Amino acid sequence: MSHSLFLLPGDGIGTEIxxxxxxxxxxxxxxxxxxxxxxxxxxxxxAYDAHGAAISDADMEKALKADAVIFGAVGGPKWDNxxxxxxxEAGLLRLRKDLQLFANLxxxxxxxxxxxxxxxxxxxxxxxxxxxxRELTGGVYFGExxxxxxxxxxxxxxxxxxxxxxxxIDRICRVAFDLAKTRGKLVxxxxxxxxxxxxxxxxxxxxxAAKDYPDIRFEHILADNCAxxxxxxxxxxxxxxxxxxxxxxxxxxxxxxxxxxGMLPSASLGAPDPQTGKRKALYEPVHGSAPDISGKxxxxxxxxxxxxxxxxxxxxxxxxxxxxxxxxxxxxxxDGLRSADIMQDGCRQVNTAEMGDAIIARL
Ligand code: NAD
Numbered sequence: 001m002s003h004s005l006f007l008l009p010g011d012g013i014g015t016e017i018x019x020x021x022x023x024x025x026x027x028x029x030x031x032x033x034x035x036x037x038x039x040x041x042x043x044x045x046x047a048y049d050a051h052g053a054a055i056s057d058a059d060m061e062k063a064l065k066a067d068a069v070i071f072g073a074v075g076g077p078k079w080d081n082x083x084x085x086x087x088x089e090a091g092l093l094r095l096r097k098d099l100q101l102f103a104n105l106x107x108x109x110x111x112x113x114x115x116x117x118x119x120x121x122x123x124x125x126x127x128x129x130x131x132x133x134r135e136l137t138g139g140v141y142f143g144e145x146x147x148x149x150x151x152x153x154x155x156x157x158x159x160x161x162x163x164x165x166x167x168x169i170d171r172i173c174r175v176a177f178d179l180a181k182t183r184g185k186l187v188x189x190x191x192x193x194x195x196x197x198x199x200x201x202x203x204x205x206x207x208x209a210a211k212d213y214p215d216i217r218f219e220h221i222l223a224d225n226c227a228x229x230x231x232x233x234x235x236x237x238x239x240x241x242x243x244x245x246x247x248x249x250x251x252x253x254x255x256x257x258x259x260x261x262g263m264l265p266s267a268s269l270g271a272p273d274p275q276t277g278k279r280k281a282l283y284e285p286v287h288g289s290a291p292d293i294s295g296k297x298x299x300x301x302x303x304x305x306x307x308x309x310x311x312x313x314x315x316x317x318x319x320x321x322x323x324x325x326x327x328x329x330x331x332x333x334x335d336g337l338r339s340a341d342i343m344q345d346g347c348r349q350v351n352t353a354e355m356g357d358a359i360i361a362r363l
Contacts, residue, residue: 012289014072044074134247
């Protein structure tokens with residue numbers, strides 16, 4: 001069965017790392033393992049140059065119709081002074097909003113060959129495989145009122161509003177429970193119910209949803225303790241589900257347990273379509289467009305390729321193939337191949353295309 005992929009390479013190293021995914025897709029299609037039909041659009045600064053918008057309506061339409069969107073990275077100094085509404089990041093924000101991507105999945109996997117590169121002791125991170133499921137469209141980043149008021153006495157007051165409705169908590173928790181079924185069957189739900197009303201509701205709804213998943217172990221953990229435990233003993237976790245703010249912070253902390261930005265994939269999922277059961281989804285590396293290394297062949301394509309592997313797993317149910325791609329990544333690292341950002345003594349430095357080729361050869 002054929003599946004459609006809409007590729008949005010974006011700016012800077014986005015185009016370089018997407019080229020490696022395109023090679024991989026061509027390889028998988030040629031081998032008969034997949035039948036992907038791809039189309040490519042513009043997002044970010046390049047879209048602004050072409051259309052005066054961070055993503056055109058026509059490309060937005062294509063993103064809405066595709067089975068999955070594969071996104072590179074956007075931005076760069078060239079567009080630092082463009083109007084706020086059409087700045088490169090606005091393209092990504094519009095995609096997230098229009099595709100209603102409320103669940104952000106951030107895995108933190110420690111490849112054995114890179115265990116020494118972590119800032120934690122090797123034994124704490126070797127074999128680490130955790131997944132942070134962050135609520136992406138609600139909470140304090142979007143709640144109203146959100147303002148700074150001049151009090152007229154030389155003082156100002158700033159207000160952000162942390163707001164969640166139960167349906168928002170329920171749907172993100174169910175994503176976490178469903179994912180845990182395919183992994184270690186353990187979910188930690190993280191909030192600050194000791195000091196926040198939104199945390200009290202979060203915990204109440206999470207526990208209620210957990211009742212529908214008797215085979216999943218459910219644990220509550222306060223967000224501050226979760227941060228501490230992530231650096232004390234990260235392997236105790238399997239899936240962590242949390243709100244937008246705590247998820248932002250905890251996922252970055254977890255990510256750095258495993259090394260470079262160039263290694264970190266992510267997925268953002270929407271609600272399943274009531275008719276087809278398919279979810280809208282966007283897959284992207286965590287890093288940005290890295291203007292400092294763009295055009296030099298220095299970009300590490302692993303985060304991008306691992307994001308594509310997440311698409312195989314979560315949008316297309318191709319779990320075995322996703323496992324193989326991830327094993328190929330681990331394999332080239334075992335072989336001692338490194339891009340510049342993860343270079344270690346005794347290893348061989350390769351450029352972006354050589355890394356992509358080596359992963360395909362391993363497959
Ligand atoms: P960045 O993630 O682009 O780069 C941070 C550092 O990590 C740089 O030194 C870069 O060279 C390195 N790096 C990042 N990805 C790498 C890779 N794949 N291989 C090797 N090294 C890599 O963040 P920044 O420098 O703060 O931002 C640069 C631009 O990217 C800005 O315009 C910013 O707005 C944008 N940005 C975009 C996204 C996105 O598209 N999702 C995310 C973050 C930043």
